[in-house]
Structures are given as structure tokens and as C-alpha cells.
Amino acid sequence: MKKPDYLKWDEYFMGIALLSTERSKDPSTSVGACIVSQDNKILSVGYNGMPIGCSDDDFPWNREGSPYDTKYFYVCHAEMNAILNYTGTAMHDAKIYTTLFPCNECTKALIQKGIKEIIYMCDKYSETDSVRASKRMLDASGVTYRLYEPINKDITLSL
Numbered sequence: 001m002k003k004p005d006y007l008k009w010d011e012y013f014m015g016i017a018l019l020s021t022e023r024s025k026d027p028s029t030s031v032g033a034c035i036v037s038q039d040n041k042i043l044s045v046g047y048n049g050m051p052i053g054c055s056d057d058d059f060p061w062n063r064e065g066s067p068y069d070t071k072y073f074y075v076c077h078a079e080m081n082a083i084l085n086y087t088g089t090a091m092h093d094a095k096i097y098t099t100l101f102p103c104n105e106c107t108k109a110l111i112q113k114g115i116k117e118i119i120y121m122c123d124k125y126s127e128t129d130s131v132r133a134s135k136r137m138l139d140a141s142g143v144t145y146r147l148y149e150p151i152n153k154d155i156t157l158s159l
């Protein structure tokens with residue numbers, strides 16, 4: 001008889017998105033994303049971080065202050081990085097597992113790349129215009145989204 005407590009697909013892919021958050025240097029919100037084909041092959045992963053050449057130590061991680069001195073002008077979002085990290089050509093009809101509901105800018109890119117489903121873990125910015133706009137675009141485009149629901153057990157990451 002097969003082992004009963006193996007990771008289901010959702011747990012596996014969200015686990016990879018969660019693991020990716022551990023690479024983020026953002027002190028307030030670490031985000032991870034994993035893009036998966038329809039037939040459950042991992043296409044790409046990403047996390048929120050500074051662009052190549054922009055040192056994590058030199059660029060700001062502040063949330064407040066002059067926009068020039070906050071992270072928001074510089075940080076690449078996890079979903080955007082997952083798209084940009086993909087080196088193949090067949091992202092159409094794929095799904096994305098992300099630890100945070102995508103902002104409007106990531107959502108535009110996801111739609112344009114042909115992503116058909118978003119599975120998210122946290123929607124803490126659901127009241128913002130950015131996420132409201134995301135959902136407006138997703139609804140119009142026929143892209144579905146659903147909250148990740150753990151099935152069997154907590155995902156525990158340890159070495």
C-alpha cells in the first residue's frame with residue numbers, strides 16, 4: 001500500500017513558493033512564487049528582491065519616507081521575477097502559486113503570459129486599490145484565483 005501522507009500537488013508547489021520566501025531580504029513581507037504547467041511541471045520560481053547589480057545592502061528596505069528612499073521604487077516582485085526567470089517558451093495555461101495575492105502590475109504580466117490560475121496563501125492587501133484592480137482584471141480575463149487550503153498537515157521546512 002502506498003504511503004498515505006505524501007504531499008499533494010498544492011502542498012508541494014506552495015511549499016516551494018514558501019521555501020522561496022526564505023531568499024527574500026525584505027524585512028516586512030517576504031514573497032515567494034512558483035509557476036507550474038498544467039501537467040504539474042515546475043516552470044519557474046521567484047521571490048521579491050532587488051534587481052541584479054542593486055545591492056541588498058545599499059538599496060533601501062524602508063516602507064516609509066520619500067519614495068526614492070523606499071523599497072517600492074526598486075524591489076522586483078516575486079511573481080514578476082518568476083516570469084522573468086523562466087527561460088522556456090510555453091507558459092500558456094500555466095498556474096502560479098504565490099504566498100501573497102499579486103499586485104496589479106504582476107497581475108497584468110501574469111495575464112499577458114497566459115497564466116490561467118492563481119493559488120495564493122495570503123491576501124492581506126485585499127482592501128487596496130492595487131489588489132482590487134488585480135481582481136477586476138482577472139475576472140475580466142477569465143483567470144481564476146483561489147485561496148490555498150492546506151489539506152493534510154502544516155508544511156514544515158527544516159534541514
Ligand SMILES: O=c1ccn([C@H]2C[C@H](O)[C@@H](COP(=O)(O)O)O2)c(=O)[nH]1
Pocket residue numbers: 026028029030031047048063071075076077078079100101102103104106
Ligand atoms: O505582487 C506583489 C506585491 C508585493 N510584493 C512584494 C513587494 C515588497 O517587497 C513586499 C511588500 O512589502 P510591504 O512592506 O508589505 O508593503 O511584497 C510582491 O513580491 N508581489
Ligand SMILES: [Zn+2]
Pocket residue numbers: 077078079080102103104105106107
Ligand atoms: Zn506585484
